[in-house]
Amino acid sequence: MSPGDEHDYRGRDQGGRGDDPYSTLGGTRQTRTRLPDGDPGDPHARRPVRNSRSLVMVTGVVVLLVAAIAFANRGGGSDDDASPGGKSSRAAGSAPTAATGTKPVEGKNGTIPSGFARDEQGAQSAAANYAVALGSAGMFNSDTRRDIIEATHDPAVVSQLRASLDAAYSPSFYANVGLNKDGTTPTGLTFISRTVPVGTKVVGMSGDAATVEVWCTGLVGLAGEGATKPVTGTWFTISQKLKWVAEDWKISSSSQTEGPTPVNGDNRASTADDMAAAVDGYGGFTYAR
Template sequence: MSQGDERGYGGSEPGGRSEDAYSTLGGTRQTRTRMPGSGEDPDGYGRRPARNSRSLVMIVGVVVLLIAAIAFANQGGGDNGGSGKEKKPDATGAVPTTATGTKPVQGKNGTIAFGFAHDEQGAQSAAANYAVALGSAEMFDKTKRDGILDAVIAPTSIDKFRSTLDQAYSTGFFRNVGLNDDGTAPAGFAFISRTTPIGTKVTKASEDQVTVDVWCSGLLGLAGEGSTKPVTDGWFTITMELQWVNGDWKAVTHSQKDGPAPVGGDNRASGADEIAGAVNGFGGFTYAR
C-alpha cells in the first residue's frame, strides 16, 4: 500500500487493520508466488542463470579478504601506531564492526523488554522491540493482545489502540488470513505471524518525544498440508512515535508503509512442516540499537 493508505493507529482513520491484510499488527500482504518447476513465468522473467566461474572466483576472493580482515583484527600487542600498547574501544564500547549504542536492557515485562535508556538510542531499541510484539501471533488473541498493549502503549493512547484493534481483529479478518472465527488456527495447521526489525532511525526527537522508523521483514500465513494461505514474506517500514512515560518509552502512534523491499532471491520454497518447525524452533531476540 502507498503511504497515503497507511492505517496509522492514533491517526484519523479507524479500523485500519481490517482493511489492510498486511499491517504490522499481525497481518500480511497478498502476494503472488511462482512455485519452482511450475513452468509458469507470468511476468516474463526467467530464473537467474547458474553462477559461472567468474562468480565463483569473486566469492572465493571475498572469503579470502574476510579471513584476512579477521586475522588482522585479532592481532594483539602489535604496532598500534608505534606505541606498543593495545588500543581500547571508546567509552560507549562501540567499534566499527559491531552494533552501535548501549547494551540491551535487562528487564522484561512478560516477553517484552522494558527499561530502555532515556535517549535516542533507547527509543530506537524500544521501537524495534515493540514492532516485534505488535506483529506477533499473540495479537490475534484478545487476552494476549490486551497484555501487549498494556506493556508498549502510552496510557493516554491505550484506549484508542484497544478500541481500534478490537474492531480490526474481526471475524472477517480472521477468515481472510485462514483462521477460525475465534482467531485460532484450523486443526492440523500452525498459524505464523512474525516481524523482524532490520534497522531503525530517528526522524524527529526532543527530550521526551521521539519518532522512530523501523525497517522490517515479516512472515504470515498458515503452515500445514494443503494450506490455502501459505506463509509469505513481506517488507515494510513502521513509523512509531514514542513518549517518555514513568521511566520508559511508550508508543503514542503507529503506522506503516510498504518497503523498501529487496529483489527476491532464487531460494527454494520450504515445505509447510519445515517452515512451521523453523518458526517454532527458533526464538526471537531482544533488540537494542
C-alpha cells in the same frame, strides 16, 4: 470486517484488489524496486515495477497498524520533526554494520523488554522491540493482544486503541487470514506471524518525544498439510512516535510504508512442514541495539 475496512484504509487502493482477502491487511501501494541503470540488454538493468497484487502484503504488524494508525493519529501525539541530537562522528555508512550499543535492558513488562534509556539508543531499542511484539501471533488472541498494547503504548491511548482493535479482529477478519472465526488455528496447521527488524533510525528527538523508523521484514501465514494461506514474506518500514512516560518510551502513534524491498532471490520456497518446524525451533529476538 478487517482492520482496513474498519478504518477506511482500503480507500487508498487503486482498484482491482477487492476480491483479494489479503488486500485488507495493507500494502495498498505498489512497491518499486530500482536497480542501477545499465545497457538495455543487461539483465541486471533496472526492472519494471511489479504489480502490487503479486506481492501479497501480509504481516502481523500490518494487521495491527492498519487499525492502530487510524486511532493513534486521531489522538495526536508528538509531531516533533527536530533533527536528532548528538549525531555520531563516524561515517554515515559505518553505524549500521558496526557492533553498537550498551548493555541490554534488564527489565521486562511481561515478555516485552522495558526500562529503555532516555536517549537515541534507548528509543531505537524500544521501537524495534515494540515492532517485534506488535507483529507477533499474540496479537491474534484478545488476552495477549491486550497485554501487548498495554506494555507498548502510552496509557493515554490504550483504552480506545484496545476497543478499536477488538472490533477490527472480527470473525470475518480471522477467516480472511485462514484462522477459525474465534482466532484459533485450524487443527493440524501452524499459524506464523513474526516481524524482524532489519535496522532502526532516529528521525526526530526533542525532550520527551522521539520519532524512530524501523525497517522490517515479516512472515505471516499458515504452515501445514492443506494450508490455503501459505506463509509469505514482505518488507515495510514503521514510523513510531514515542513519548517518555513513567520512565520509559511508549508509542503514542504509528504509521507504515512499504519497503525498502530487495530484489527477490533465487531461493526455493520451503515446504509447509519445514516452515512449521522453523517457527517452532527458532526463537524470536527480544532485544535490539
